Amino acid sequence: MSTEVITLLVILFALLFTSTPIAMALGLTSFVYLYYFTTIPLTQVVERLFNALNSFPLMAIPFFILAANIMTRGGISRRLTEFGNALVGQYRGGMAMTAVLACMFFAAVSGSSPATVIAVGTLMIPAMIRHGYSKQFSTGLIATSGSLGILIPPSIPLIVYGIATEQSIGDLFMAGIIPGAVAGVMLLGMAVWVSRRKNYGEHTGERLPKGTRRRALRDAILALLLPVIVLGGIYGGFFTPTEAAAMAVAYSLVVALLIYRELSLKDLGKVLLSSAKTSAMIMFIIANGILFTFVLAAERIPDQITTGIANMSLEPWQFLALVNILLLIVGCFMETSSAILILAPILLPIAMEMGVDPIHLGIIIVMNLEIGMITPPLGLNLFVASGLSGMSVLQVAKAAIPSAAALITALILVTYLPILSLALIR
Numbered sequence: 001m002s003t004e005v006i007t008l009l010v011i012l013f014a015l016l017f018t019s020t021p022i023a024m025a026l027g028l029t030s031f032v033y034l035y036y037f038t039t040i041p042l043t044q045v046v047e048r049l050f051n052a053l054n055s056f057p058l059m060a061i062p063f064f065i066l067a068a069n070i071m072t073r074g075g076i077s078r079r080l081t082e083f084g085n086a087l088v089g090q091y092r093g094g095m096a097m098t099a100v101l102a103c104m105f106f107a108a109v110s111g112s113s114p115a116t117v118i119a120v121g122t123l124m125i126p127a128m129i130r131h132g133y134s135k136q137f138s139t140g141l142i143a144t145s146g147s148l149g150i151l152i153p154p155s156i157p158l159i160v161y162g163i164a165t166e167q168s169i170g171d172l173f174m175a176g177i178i179p180g181a182v183a184g185v186m187l188l189g190m191a192v193w194v195s196r197r198k199n200y201g202e203h204t205g206e207r208l209p210k211g212t213r214r215r216a217l218r219d220a221i222l223a224l225l226l227p228v229i230v231l232g233g234i235y236g237g238f239f240t241p242t243e244a245a246a247m248a249v250a251y252s253l254v255v256a257l258l259i260y261r262e263l264s265l266k267d268l269g270k271v272l273l274s275s276a277k278t279s280a281m282i283m284f285i286i287a288n289g290i291l292f293t294f295v296l297a298a299e300r301i302p303d304q305i306t307t308g309i310a311n312m313s314l315e316p317w318q319f320l321a322l323v324n325i326l327l328l329i330v331g332c333f334m335e336t337s338s339a340i341l342i343l344a345p346i347l348l349p350i351a352m353e354m355g356v357d358p359i360h361l362g363i364i365i366v367m368n369l370e371i372g373m374i375t376p377p378l379g380l381n382l383f384v385a386s387g388l389s390g391m392s393v394l395q396v397a398k399a400a401i402p403s404a405a406a407l408i409t410a411l412i413l414v415t416y417l418p419i420l421s422l423a424l425i426r
Helices: 001-016 020-035 041-051 057-073 077-090 093-112 111-132 135-150 156-165 168-177 177-198 210-234 241-259 265-298 300-311 316-333 336-353 358-372 381-388 393-401 401-414
Strands: none
Touching: 001 020, 020 041, 020 265, 020 336, 041 265, 041 300, 041 381, 041 401, 057 156, 057 210, 057 265, 077 093, 077 111, 077 210, 093 111, 093 135, 093 177, 093 210, 093 381, 111 135, 111 381, 135 381, 135 393, 135 401, 156 168, 156 265, 156 336, 168 210, 168 265, 168 300, 168 358, 177 336, 177 401, 210 241, 210 316, 241 300, 265 336, 300 336, 300 358, 300 393, 316 336, 316 358, 336 358, 336 393, 358 381, 358 401, 381 393, 393 401
């Protein structure tokens, strides 16, 4: 390993361990490398940062963030929750199942894990506690189920992976549907098992009146149509993922402002400001992440890693197990978009050499980082759920262990059954 590479890694990890924001750590490390170890003019740093964001597909991210915030403020999450309750509310553990279903529904219209935790958790954590569920179980379940927001399409991390590896974002969205459903089913099964074991919730055995269920479906149908419009439009060739994201904003505005009328023009300014802040943060991370991948490529680090793993003569299943272990560890310490931008270009050539489909690899990466959203010290969903419940981050992490086990089970199934990722696109 060269002096340049050692210096690069030392600077990066030193910055990370001193709690430097991930975007700044990546940017400063790249800047030091370019200044001391290359003859590249520093003016190219600005140029590369700009070019990293000068991408039409990347524009889908701020649009999906805006759509998610509009739906959160516009009453859509409440209607999705009521629809979930109408489906399973009469069963033992029905409120826990409702929470998981509501997270799945909202994930299908938001593309963001923290947004899903906030939108559903604000309603469901107090409701579950009122119905006899423990605060720990309720909070841990919402924190974990909310992570489905980055797997079930539309998904911001899948967009980032598609851009980083030049894969079809439409195919990635379609590939995420079945794995997202598998993860959701695992969480539903875990919720029922824990509810029966702990005697949580009521068990009426009586279905809600047909009129109530019909009304819940009618109220939620406009929200449930959004993923159909987005995915149908992309895969039907009517518009690109970026145009689909813009359509999602327009659709959610019409529904929230004119139909549900729970979002006012006064509220819209706050929504736009919040969305702009979130988008700027993510875009800054992506720009610095792409700059750092340029540095890695300049030092031929991906090629060296590829050669090293190839020399290990691993079987494909062993390679995938190694990838899962690596990503589960990385997910504990690194933000999702940064991890994808750094690791995807390294892992993709090795995976293709071993016959692993690049779309399947993308789903595996996102599922691993999905689990990283609920693992300390940097699991973002832990902090969001902690703020909603008043529990400490470590208490939320402990409460999420059973749910995390369900997600790991789903990860293993998706890893070694590629058909779950590829059935809808091959």
